[in-house]
Amino acid sequence: MGQDPTSSIIQLIIQLYVFIIVLRFLLQVAKADYYNPISQAVVKLTAVPLAPLQKAVPRIASIDVTPLILAFVVNAAGWLLILTLKGHGVSANLPAIAVISGVSVLSTILDIYFWAVLGSVIISWVAPGSYHPGPQLITQLTEPVFNLARKVVPSLGGLDLSPILIFIIIQILNSQLKNLTAMAL
Numbered sequence: 001m002g003q004d005p006t007s008s009i010i011q012l013i014i015q016l017y018v019f020i021i022v023l024r025f026l027l028q029v030a031k032a033d034y035y036n037p038i039s040q041a042v043v044k045l046t047a048v049p050l051a052p053l054q055k056a057v058p059r060i061a062s063i064d065v066t067p068l069i070l071a072f073v074v075n076a077a078g079w080l081l082i083l084t085l086k087g088h089g090v091s092a093n094l095p096a097i098a099v100i101s102g103v104s105v106l107s108t109i110l111d112i113y114f115w116a117v118l119g120s121v122i123i124s125w126v127a128p129g130s131y132h133p134g135p136q137l138i139t140q141l142t143e144p145v146f147n148l149a150r151k152v153v154p155s156l157g158g159l160d161l162s163p164i165l166i167f168i169i170i171q172i173l174n175s176q177l178k179n180l181t182a183m184a185l
Contacts, residue, residue: 014078025067
């Protein structure tokens with residue numbers, strides 16, 4: 001069943017902005033270079049809506065969770081807007097919208113790490129030690145996850161198998177999130 005173009009455009013814009021908001025959270029957790037031009041762009045794109053939330057919500061163990069809250073709210077607002085435009089009853093769907101919004105934020109985290117790990121693997125083959133801001137940011141984002149995976153799967157004589165473990169975990173988590181979404185609907 002196809003969607004109308006308006007819903008598709010709204011959903012695309014919402015998903016892109018949620019991606020940027022979640023990326024801000026992940027860059028902060030990974031302690032990526034704040035002065036990287038890409039980090040600066042992400043901060044500027046999210047600063048205005050996050051400012052009131054950052055004043056109201058305390059940090060948890062020195063981690064600012066307001067980007068996750070904002071991502072959830074933006075995602076839920078997008079679904080509410082789409083359902084309202086289609087003429088569906090919104091009040092009956094609030095629990096399902098909450099579950100789908102939460103799952104969507106978690107799915108976005110997994111998607112970012114999937115593509116970042118893939119990018120990191122390709123960068124390690126093509127341009128290891130690159131000084132470009134993009135590869136540096138990808139490396140800073142993925143290195144903490146690689147370090148966790150390397151504790152489980154040691155390297156085999158120069159062959160690092162940690163990306164394979166990370167891909168397997170991401171696929172397992174994604175399948176569980178799809179099951180959760182199906183149950184919510």
